[in-house]
Amino acid sequence: MQPSEAVDLAIPADRAAVPAVQGAVGSGLAHESAVLHVTGGAAYIDDQPELRGTLHAAIGLASAAHARIRRIDLAAVRAAPGVVAVLDAASVPGLNDFGPVVHDDPIFASDEVQFHGQALFAVLAEDMRAARHAARLAEVDYEALPALLDVDQALAAGSRVLPDAQLRRGEPEAALAAAPHRLAGSVRHGGQDHFYLETHIAYAIPQEDGTTRVHSSSQHPGEVQLQVAHALGVDAKDVVVECRRMGGGFGGKESQPGQIAAIAAIGARLTGRPVKLRLDRDDDMVLTGKRHDFRIDWEAGFDDDGRLLAVRFMQATRAGYSADLTGAIADRAMFHADNAYYLEHVDILSHRCKTHTVSNTAFRGFGGPQGLFGIEEVIDAVARHLDLDPLAVRKRNYYGLGERDLTPYGQKVEDNVIAELTAELEADCDYAARRAALRAWNAASPVIKRGIALTPVKFGISFTATHLNQAGALLHVYTDGTVLLNHGGTEMGQGLFTKVAQVVAEELQIDVSHIRVTASDTSKVPNASATAASSGADLNGKAAQQAARKIKARLTEFAAARYGVREDQVVFRANRVHIGNAGNGNGTATGKPGAPLSLSFAELAKQAWMGRISLSATGYYRTPKIAYDRETLSGRPFYYYAYGVACSEVAIDTLTGESRVLRTDILHDVGRSLNPAIDLGQVEGGFIQGMGWLTSEELCWSADGRLTTHAPSTYKIPAVSDVPEIFNVRLWERGFNAEDSIFRSKAVGEPPFMLALSVWHAIKDAVAAAADYRVTPQLNAPATPEEILRSLTEARQRDVEPPAGATA
Amino acid sequence: MSQTIRFLLDGREVQVTGLPPTTTLLDWLREHAGRSGTKEGCAEGDCGACTVVLADAHEGRLRWQAINACIRFLPTVHGKALFTVESLRAADGALHPAQRAMVDCHGSQCGFCTPGFVMSLFGLYQTQAQPDDSALADALSGNLCRCTGYRPILAAGRQMYALPAPQSTHLPPPAWRDDPAAEADLLARLAALDDGAALRIDHPAGHYLAPRSAADFARQYAEAPHATILAGGTDVGLWVTKQLKPLPLLLHTGAVREFAHVGEYQDARGTWLEIGAAVSLEAAFAALLREYPEATELYRRFASRPIRNSGTLCGNVANGSPIGDSMPALIAVGAEVVLRRGEQLRSLPLEALYLDYRKKDLAAGEFVQAVRIPRRPAQPGFVFRAWKIAKRHDQDISAVFAGFALRLEDGIVADARLAYGGMAGIPRRAAGAEAALRGRALDAATVAGARAALANDFQPLSDMRATAGYRLQVAQNLLTRLQLELQGQFPTRIHDEESRRAAV
């Protein structure tokens, strides 16, 4: 195994002269909690000492996919040892709903069950085991109703959670009709469980005067605050939600924590005791939403070189029983149906299907991976049909520079670097030679087949709901010159707290060790957006920067006045403030006006306080330039785009369908990295997670709608041996954000997830090899051994006997 | 009889009384010992967030084992030394190399999996000097990380060996330092824990017996055949954490002296390895692989290191799951089980133990005292293969498992034993396919016959791991693989090192 190393980004020229403070922007600083992580000292919510009288909650889950509840008998539950109270729909003091957008998500189902595993009631008991035991004792009499379990059934029944949407440009029908070649197909990919290592948890503590404090493992404390307030029937001011860190989120803790927190808070209100609700892993997997699975039907017209002349998509997704965030996710899937390709005549029709399954939710990429999956399928099919290298077809269809650069939704792609990245990786990883060698190798290897693919990612950065693109921060400087920082973002492992602290360290020119970032807390920064859409550092970094600049401006003004110099003669550099002869650095604090001198940051802070200068500031940021009309699905939804390319080589076993990634090379554009070590971690981690989605992670349901893969014993996320044997990951040295983002960095949370499509297409290439490249494989994701074996068996059959009526 | 659970935590004695015997080690750490560094990610042995390390005395030296605290009942650590993630830091605050390397390599993101990885790395550090990459992966096979993609953790696993040795007061040196004197202190403390008495716990929630001799064990089980035998608890633990099942009486094999050994047994038919009821899977495989190195992939892919450290081979065999991995391989090589009831002993070919789904030829009060595995046949022409097919390489349950043992004479199949898991309600042999091979040259035509016969041998089921169709197709294809592999003209494996290296 050849490990990739964390690249140490060279200090950019405009900062090279500045003696770096420890942890300045661009340094590969370790995660702020790294030492706590490795020593077991990092406290997650379940690790906090429990308050006296704490009750533990467990949820009673429905065991029918769609049914009317005739009768529910909770007598045995109430009578079980240790049980203190039972909550159900009737116990909810306020609104029995936790829907983040549409109010169709009951906290507890009351008369109708809409998915197998839906919450019916909750038990509060003296200890967790007693609660979980009691929760299984309910007797429920269901009157079964017809259940729609998948997209096909929902499409046939016209069942939707939200209206259909359509995005069109040009004359797709006419262009299709006129195209020299036409192909059509249908492909599916599965959902994905987040499998954050820390399951959902909330700890609600009743406070004086009817107020409640909730510790919630949440990417969106501000939303949880509202969800809890609505459930309790109180005001936002009466609920404080706090989260120091999550054990992973990936989107799974964006809208879902509301239900967990609401149940704990209702319990706390009704009993007057603290209530903790921590989901058992299996319950977590059954009860909470997952990535949306899609069926994508497509039709494409193209020329002899594989240039796309017209494309039509029908994207149908399984929303589950409620809307949740499906609207925005399905929109994003439409906005990413182009990936990096110019689609002149295009029609994208989106169906948000209502099914009697768990309500699917945000997951890293948020529709983006689904959109990319469709267009990459088209490109691959076109290339195979024409017997061209898929990479050549990809390159031919890339957005142009200054031409062919308008997306289907009307945004101009102004920062396009995909061709540059592709060329660099293609050369670096020796794509062409390896592809040729691999084909020769395959010719002599009847059982093991290898495949290779190089695929691009272009991903739009910003919440598509424009109003969410805002953030706040709160910054205090104490008289010893140390800084307490708070912002609306949450820490789920992505290193946000580290990056934002680095921004402040850079701005104030103080060592990052002087800065403490504190828990996300709705009482410190109000109305914060979810930490999502990869935008955490972009938004909160800018907000914190603004707060730091306010403080810096006050200190500058104060110092200039006090020492009788111009404001431009007050310079903050490396934990010191140079006054007068800027940059000299050796002066002493004589206090004499006009004389050059240098103070420590702490000294100046102390003096400013003595001079009655406020050392606390809020910062606020809203993303400029974006505006988009949801009605017409047009405008500029994205501030900028992030780009990356990956090349993967795989081997498959044609006897068993097992696969293995032999080598992956990645070149990813994070702009000018705030922290290359953290960014590299996001790229690698996102890629492996994407690989899991496309290979081993399979969600299965029984015929009656019960999730059968509800535990790590049956649901297989990538493990250590799945890491590509050779794994070369590089951040693009020339990366630079064309927009004025925080220090010209780019968002990195989601885009790398889609680099895993290289693995997917390499597997397809290997399956194609199994039929001597004569037919285009029909493979659905995930490519489990069974799916690969099915696909190659079917491809070989088609190769021998082409289906009747097949056309060229 | 002692009612007190006694063990060492960071070298200091801890005494626990008054808890239900099914209290897991994880719950005890988090809820009673104030050690919240060890996490719960699944409570079913599958994620490794709860990994801790045990040391006990074995042949005069310390034996180090990483285990899953979430499914391990507290009484089973009686007499052992326990180390958790909080144990590793030196008195002066310095990080252990496993911790330091994780920080330096950016091996943590959300950090929730991290204590578990640190402990798996520590377990490796204590047991293996300079492991190669596959040994490193083996040590981490039971730890899931959803954030990092593992690359930096693997880097940390390599780097920790380059860091200075820990200057800690209570951590004995790694076994490979070969410094018995430095281990003496902990060994003495362990010895001092043992007053020779058997642990017995009587609690309103249930009873727990850990007899020290085979005779006591056999007698107690014969007297209380309703007792649940507890070996490594890697199955039984989940009955408690997932099914919330009460277990009124547990009878633990782990303290029985005679059960802890891998021995040798001889009879008229030859020499056998005898694997005692309390021998861990890890130790059992070590013995098995010396005879049958072809089972290496089975070993590497059987659960994970921590599960193999806790779980036993006899537990796997006695549990008799249709998808248990060891049995098809053991049946193929002709293993036997030694069954005991009171003082009555009998032995049985392993395949005869399984009567029907979850039904075994075991009388009330009778248990598996040992598994006997014939030593490798000396004759040339012996062929053995053990193949596991699952969605994931590490720690997955088989969709299909095949154990093949053949004797070839001049290219003709003189004898064939083909055993499969995942194909029926019990692990069993493919009589039709065996007959189709016997007496024939192992060529494509013969294999075609065996493949056809296999379709009559088995009617597999569909579930979330695989459909019936896939199971049968793969079971047949493995016969083809056998033939092609023996021809040896081209690569047939993606999981074996050789062909992977060739592939890149």
Ligand SMILES: Cc1cc2nc3c(=O)[nH]c(=O)nc-3n(C[C@H](O)[C@H](O)[C@H](O)COP(=O)(O)OP(=O)(O)OC[C@H]3O[C@@H](n4cnc5c(N)ncnc54)[C@H](O)[C@@H]3O)c2cc1C
């Ligand atoms: C995460 C995980 C991964 C796993 N992966 C695999 C895998 O890859 N392949 C596989 O085959 N299995 C796997 N297992 C299952 C399990 O590890 C094995 O079945 C194990 O060998 C059981 O041994 P044990 O000592 O832990 O048994 P226990 O859990 O202690 O007991 C298992 C059963 O056998 C009975 N029993 C135990 N010993 C005896 C005896 N001597 N006589 C009579 N009855 C006895 C017990 O009463 C109980 O019914 C996995 C389990 C987990 C949790």
Ligand code: FES
């Ligand atoms: S908590 Fe997952 S293995 Fe123990």
Ligand code: FES
């Ligand atoms: S760091 Fe989050 S699961 Fe490993």
